[in-house]
Amino acid sequence: MSRTPDRRRPGRLERSLPPSPTLSWHDYLLAENPTSPAQARLRQAYLAALAFARNRLAVVGLAIVILLILTALLAPLLAHQSPTAQDLTARLQPPDGAMWFGTDELGRDIYSRIVYGARITLGIVALIIVLVGPVGLFVGCAAGYVGGWLDTLLMRTTDVFLAFPRLILALAFVAAIGPGIKNAVIAIALTAWPPYARVARAETMALREADFVNAARLQGAGAWRIILHQIVPLCLSSVIVRLTLDMSGIIITAAGLGFLGLGAQPPSPEWGAMIASGRRFILDQWWVAFFPGMAICIAGLGFNLLGDGLRDVLDPKQR
Amino acid sequence: MALLEIEDLWVRFPGVRGPVEAVRGVDLSVGREKLGIVGESGSGKSCTGRSILRLLPRYATVTTRRAVFDGIDLAHASERDMRRIRGSRISMIMQDPKFSLNPVMTVGRQIAEAYLVHAEEESGAARRRTLEMLAAVRIRDPERIYGAYPHELSGGMGQRVMIAMMLITDPDLLIADEPCSALDVTVQMQVLAIIDDLVQRRGMGLIFISHDLNLVASFCDRVVVMYGGQIVETCAASELHEARHPYTRGLLAAMPRIDTPVDELPVLERDPAWLEPL
Amino acid sequence: MNRRTPPNEPSTENLSLRAVEAADLSVVYGQGDKAVHAVKGVTFTVSDGEAFGIVGESGSGKSSVLRVVAGLNHAWSGRLLIRGREAEKRRPRRSYRIVQMVFQDPYGSLHPRQTVERILMEGMAIQDMDDRHRRIQRVLYDVGLGGEFLYRYPHQLSGGQRQRVAIARALILEPRLLLLDEPTSALDVSVQAEILNLLRDLRARRRLSLILVSHNLAVVAHLCDRLIVMNEGRIVEELEIGELRRGAARHPYTQQLLRASVGYDRATAASLVTYD
Numbered sequence: 001m002s003r004t005p006d007r008r009r010p011g012r013l014e015r016s017l018p019p020s021p022t023l024s025w026h027d028y029l030l031a032e033n034p035t036s037p038a039q040a041r042l043r044q045a046y047l048a049a050l051a052f053a054r055n056r057l058a059v060v061g062l063a064i065v066i067l068l069i070l071t072a073l074l075a076p077l078l079a080h081q082s083p084t085a086q087d088l089t090a091r092l093q094p095p096d097g098a099m100w101f102g103t104d105e106l107g108r109d110i111y112s113r114i115v116y117g118a119r120i121t122l123g124i125v126a127l128i129i130v131l132v133g134p135v136g137l138f139v140g141c142a143a144g145y146v147g148g149w150l151d152t153l154l155m156r157t158t159d160v161f162l163a164f165p166r167l168i169l170a171l172a173f174v175a176a177i178g179p180g181i182k183n184a185v186i187a188i189a190l191t192a193w194p195p196y197a198r199v200a201r202a203e204t205m206a207l208r209e210a211d212f213v214n215a216a217r218l219q220g221a222g223a224w225r226i227i228l229h230q231i232v233p234l235c236l237s238s239v240i241v242r243l244t245l246d247m248s249g250i251i252i253t254a255a256g257l258g259f260l261g262l263g264a265q266p267p268s269p270e271w272g273a274m275i276a277s278g279r280r281f282i283l284d285q286w287w288v289a290f291f292p293g294m295a296i297c298i299a300g301l302g303f304n305l306l307g308d309g310l311r312d313v314l315d316p317k318q319r
Numbered sequence: 320m321a322l323l324e325i326e327d328l329w330v331r332f333p334g335v336r337g338p339v340e341a342v343r344g345v346d347l348s349v350g351r352e353k354l355g356i357v358g359e360s361g362s363g364k365s366c367t368g369r370s371i372l373r374l375l376p377r378y379a380t381v382t383t384r385r386a387v388f389d390g391i392d393l394a395h396a397s398e399r400d401m402r403r404i405r406g407s408r409i410s411m412i413m414q415d416p417k418f419s420l421n422p423v424m425t426v427g428r429q430i431a432e433a434y435l436v437h438a439e440e441e442s443g444a445a446r447r448r449t450l451e452m453l454a455a456v457r458i459r460d461p462e463r464i465y466g467a468y469p470h471e472l473s474g475g476m477g478q479r480v481m482i483a484m485m486l487i488t489d490p491d492l493l494i495a496d497e498p499c500s501a502l503d504v505t506v507q508m509q510v511l512a513i514i515d516d517l518v519q520r521r522g523m524g525l526i527f528i529s530h531d532l533n534l535v536a537s538f539c540d541r542v543v544v545m546y547g548g549q550i551v552e553t554c555a556a557s558e559l560h561e562a563r564h565p566y567t568r569g570l571l572a573a574m575p576r577i578d579t580p581v582d583e584l585p586v587l588e589r590d591p592a593w594l595e596p597l
Numbered sequence: 598m599n600r601r602t603p604p605n606e607p608s609t610e611n612l613s614l615r616a617v618e619a620a621d622l623s624v625v626y627g628q629g630d631k632a633v634h635a636v637k638g639v640t641f642t643v644s645d646g647e648a649f650g651i652v653g654e655s656g657s658g659k660s661s662v663l664r665v666v667a668g669l670n671h672a673w674s675g676r677l678l679i680r681g682r683e684a685e686k687r688r689p690r691r692s693y694r695i696v697q698m699v700f701q702d703p704y705g706s707l708h709p710r711q712t713v714e715r716i717l718m719e720g721m722a723i724q725d726m727d728d729r730h731r732r733i734q735r736v737l738y739d740v741g742l743g744g745e746f747l748y749r750y751p752h753q754l755s756g757g758q759r760q761r762v763a764i765a766r767a768l769i770l771e772p773r774l775l776l777l778d779e780p781t782s783a784l785d786v787s788v789q790a791e792i793l794n795l796l797r798d799l800r801a802r803r804r805l806s807l808i809l810v811s812h813n814l815a816v817v818a819h820l821c822d823r824l825i826v827m828n829e830g831r832i833v834e835e836l837e838i839g840e841l842r843r844g845a846a847r848h849p850y851t852q853q854l855l856r857a858s859v860g861y862d863r864a865t866a867a868s869l870v871t872y873d
Contacts, residue, residue, distance in 0.1 A: 221723055
């Protein structure tokens with residue numbers, strides 16, 4: 001921890017350091033006295049990135065996640081052919097020069113299907129994050145800060161959702177509304193948000209009596225202002241870490257739903273559904289189930305490593 | 320006739336911009352006396368105390384030219400040797416009993432455990448010794464406290480329990496790292512009286528680490544003042560008010576006093592020359 | 598147009614106006630068997646412009662009294678007047694421009710993810726004050742921090758610097774009464790001296806009334822004009838600072854505190870008694 005010695009005599013007004021044209025990026029980002037809110041925030045981000053980069057496994061995780069994102073975005077460029085193009089004369093071909101991962105039972109190129117499948121996986125992940133993160137965060141923070149009847153109401157609601165087993169709820173959805181990715185996502189989201197509410201609530205209850213919260217009260221801040229400006233930013237890191245770590249579980253759950261035929265429907269190249277159809281050939285044509293399985297493993301691993309790295313960097317002891 | 324002699328102690332920690340030197344070339348010699356180490360935060364006093372017992376984290380680099388305790392070479396002792404020394408020949412009391420006592424064990428059990436680790440006795444004898452120690456630290460109802468949990472005790476009581484736990488093995492040297500900082504002023508006096516009594520009666524050496532200059536001057540026999548990882552002053556406690564180093568004099572002047580009113584407290588002007596290697 | 602939010606004051610400056618009048622103040626935490634009577638019927642007054650000290654050990658109730666005056670604690674009974682007006686349990690927003698507080702722990706009183714500038718802006722945004730940038734510059738100058746501290750985060754500041762920011766935050770709303778809860782207990786002696794000098798200076802320049810809570814008699818003696826000594830929720834003695842300095846305390850508890858403040862002494866330690 002670096003500190004400038006407080007040597008100057010009180011009462012002397014000093015001018016801020018102007019950024020100089022000869023200052024390198026590294027020096028600019030690490031300057032002790034930022035001259036704008038943007039520079040201050042960049043400095044924090046840069047220091048966090050440096051700390052993150054020291055953990056090699058975390059960097060591997062980040063690389064995997066970036067690879068996943070790029071694959072999803074650039075799928076049309078990376079794939080060799082359409083994921084749904086069938087060639088019944090080339091069914092169940094082993095991996096070779098042209099078909100890197102071989103073909104499946106309908107002659108489709110498995111490699112291209114995996115590349116397009118990344119879109120589905122990433123889409124599910126993104127949707128879940130967007131639905132689950134904010135809801136869990138706000139429910140938890142409100143319950144933790146306000147306490148009393150609101151706490152009881154929100155937490156018992158959370159308990160109700162927590163009680164539902166994920167797959168069985170998905171089955172119920174399918175029975176009621178029909179199969180499909182959208183319904184699978186809703187089923188996962190409904191059962192995934194409660195832990196975040198709990199995590200946010202626990203953090204909020206610890207922060208509720210902090211002096212900076214008292215100081216905000218003493219300035220006339222109302223409950224909502226305190227929750228939004230003081231508490232949520234501090235709970236955000238735990239929620240982000242937890243979300244990242246849970247992603248691998250979500251990916252596997254989505255794949256599991258696809259495996260059961262409850263998620264993406266054929267001919268959609270969802271990885272779980274691909275494993276399901278490859279199950280029949282697993283002994284002789286191992287590649288049909290193997291490559292989608294590996295893709296799921298690697299994606300899950302990537303999020304786990306990234307989450308671990310983020311936790312080390314965003315840990316409260318850095319505060 | 321020194322119990323502990325340390326020469327040229329250096330403690331370094333890895334930092335973002337290169338290694339941080341917490342302790343820079345400290346020489347220490349403690350006999351059967353009360354030695355006070357005084358300094359502000361960042362002076363290196365706590366690191367010095369902990370390095371004696373090798374209680375610093377693994378990423379800290381500790382080097383000494385010489386470190387001898389009662390004929391034992393501490394610098395080259397193995398971890399097993401250190402375990403035999405810690406708690407039985409050199410003990411340490413820390414600042415807050417809330418954090419240094421195990422919250423899920425009763426107090427009596429913890430003390431008895433500290434005893435049994437180093438003594439070849441059975442648990443019955445350990446319980447008797449524990450009750451004796453609790454009485455020695457002036458706890459009026461040793462039986463009740465034996466079965467109490469740390470969170471049920473007040474700060475002063477908790478510190479007394481710590482003292483009992485650390486002195487039950489009859490060590491030769493006691494290191495006390497800010498033992499009174501978390502306590503009220505009257506409780507501080509009581510705890511210090513207990514330490515004073517036990518140290519005198521058993522002929523122990525005491526290293527008392529604190530930021531409170533007045534307290535150290537009134538309690539200890541000799542005082543060592545640390546700044547920026549180095550010792551800047553050594554003198555007898557009674558002569559502290561005639562200290563020579565400008566840092567010590569500045570510190571003494573900066574303290575408000577009840578009996579002498581001043582309009583403005585003289586502010587310590589830190590001279591960068593004080594950080595130069597001595 | 599410069600719109601100043603008018604502070605909540607009577608129109609004529611009444612010189613004999615008391616800053617604080619507390620009568621039979623009591624604070625109870627919890628209920629039934631587990632009720633803790635932190636403050637038991639405390640009565641005191643603070644004159645306008647006076648620096649008033651509340652001294653006590655832990656559990657004496659001194660911090661609870663301060664929190665009641667600040668408006669942070671709603672569970673009190675008794676009578677409390679601040680600048681002649683009855684203090685309500687739930688204070689109106691404008692009341693926070695009269696009373697402000699500086700907390701003990703510099704490491705916990707600033708939001709770890711907000712820059713100094715943001716911390717100082719917050720109060721002004723809530724109170725809808727004008728000319729914010731100039732006010733920030735002014736207050737930083739007053740507490741002895743330069744403009745280069747504006748965009749630092751709290752972990753880039755030393756303990757003394759954080760406490761200065763905390764004082765700036767309190768002063769930016771231009772209060773008349775400043776409450777200080779052990780403002781220097783967590784600071785090194787040399788830094789304490791700077792902060793005490795700063796507080797004395799600010800008090801004189803802004804003509805503030807102060808209530809200082811501390812366990813350290815020397816600190817209270819330096820800043821305050823009068824003080825009360827609390828023990829176990831009650832006021833044990835009320836003294837002028839001159840009397841304290843001369844050692845003319847009457848109650849044995851105060852005398853005991855005085856003796857213990859001087860330093861360790863075997864005779865003193867032997868004579869200490871726990872007062873109930």
